[in-house]
Amino acid sequence: MKRLVAAQFPQWRDLSVRPVEVDGWDNRTYRLGEALTARLPTADGYVPAVAKENEWLPRLAPALPVAVPSIMGEGVPGEGYPYPWSVRGWLDGETAARGRIDDMEQFAVSLADFILALQRCDTTGGPPAGEHSWYRGASPAYYDEETRRCLAALDGRVDTGRAAAVWEAALDAEWSGEPVWFHGDIASGNLLVADGKLTAVIDFGTSGVGDPACDLVIAWGMFSGDSRETFRRAVGQDEGTWARARGWLLWKCLLTLTGNIDTDPERAAVDQRLIAQVLADHERFG
Structure with missing residues (x-):
């Protein structure tokens, strides 16, 4: 994960990388420093969600009464990882x-x-x-x-x-x-x-x-x-x-x-x- 971030987003290469405490099945999510997350699909079937969320979350967010993930960067396959991925803003809160x-x-x-x-x-x-x-x-x-x-x-x-x-x-x-x-x-x-x-x-x-x-x-x-x-x-x-x-x-x-x-x-x-x-x-x- 650290190599992937460094290769594609050098501005964040020095941030710490750690798995989130509560993760999902469709994606693996990592904290990047204190303000960002990296979200990576786990299989082919979850890949279409990346481009969809990247495009539509910024459009939907202004009309919604609570926060939704903000898209900070759009990653591509690399460093042995085969799928597109994204960098998002960290949202405070618990499930x-x-x-x-x-x-x-x-x-x-x-x-x-x-x-x-x-x-x-x-x-x-x-x-x-x-x-x-x-x-x-x-x-x-x-x-x-x-x-x-x-x-x-x-x-x-x-x-x-x-x-x-x-x-x-x-x-x-x-x-x-x-x-x-x-x-x-x-x-x-x-x-x-x-x-x-x-x-x-x-x-x-x-x-x-x-x-x-x-x-x-x-x-x-x-x-x-x-x-x-x-x-x-x-x-x-x-x-x-x-x-x-x-x-x-x-x-x-x-x-x-x-x-x-x-x-x-x-x-x-x-x-x-x-x-x-x-x-x-x-x-x-x-």
């Missing part, structure tokens, strides 16, 4: 664990405000949902075969009849609205908090222009009870969009549960809890 949030209902409102502000951003020339977004922003039908395979594998171990009803409802609620910007991976690890409040949103690698239903999955992944109700009211969205959001969550939970139900009881319990919540939500609102 949004519940214990770091002062007021979950206020946090739900702040996150809803971010989602709605993102949806209001100009979509002209924006990247339509597709392979670069791992089909976030497209119809959940893209994952229909995979979902049905998981339902078959889990028959007798989860309530696959009720789960199939949620999935069918998601497919039936076809999206017909105007394309809007979506983030694509709104999860606690991509939300930063400081002093108990939302201060930044990171990792726009799966962002694009299309159906915003995928951005509502956080309703179950992070919120519960009053905070979930607050988020639902604050973010709005029609019932079809919520039906597709339930489909997105169900697909992901079924997929991971299929892989971990016999090997990782702790993770399996999380997936099973989320599935139960989304089934109950479907029966309440669907």
Whole structure:
């Protein structure tokens, strides 16, 4: 990493380089000194996100109510590393664990405000949902075969009849609205908090222009009870969009549960809890 920085950004060659404390799967991120980070894709499939974020984050940032990564430099393959990469400004804050949030209902409102502000951003020339977004922003039908395979594998171990009803409802609620910007991976690890409040949103690698239903999955992944109700009211969205959001969550939970139900009881319990919540939500609102 130090050789890569020195070769392409000699003005930063003397900065310290160290891995960030909390890293992701799609990219490896390093601190460069105290004010910068280097972000490097880990595989071919994550490369399109580099140019997309480099182009669009500076355009989106002025319209958003909290900070997003600033692009400070655009790296190219070199020093044995095969992919384009980027240098960004460091954003202070910690990932949004519940214990770091002062007021979950206020946090739900702040996150809803971010989602709605993102949806209001100009979509002209924006990247339509597709392979670069791992089909976030497209119809959940893209994952229909995979979902049905998981339902078959889990028959007798989860309530696959009720789960199939949620999935069918998601497919039936076809999206017909105007394309809007979506983030694509709104999860606690991509939300930063400081002093108990939302201060930044990171990792726009799966962002694009299309159906915003995928951005509502956080309703179950992070919120519960009053905070979930607050988020639902604050973010709005029609019932079809919520039906597709339930489909997105169900697909992901079924997929991971299929892989971990016999090997990782702790993770399996999380997936099973989320599935139960989304089934109950479907029966309440669907």
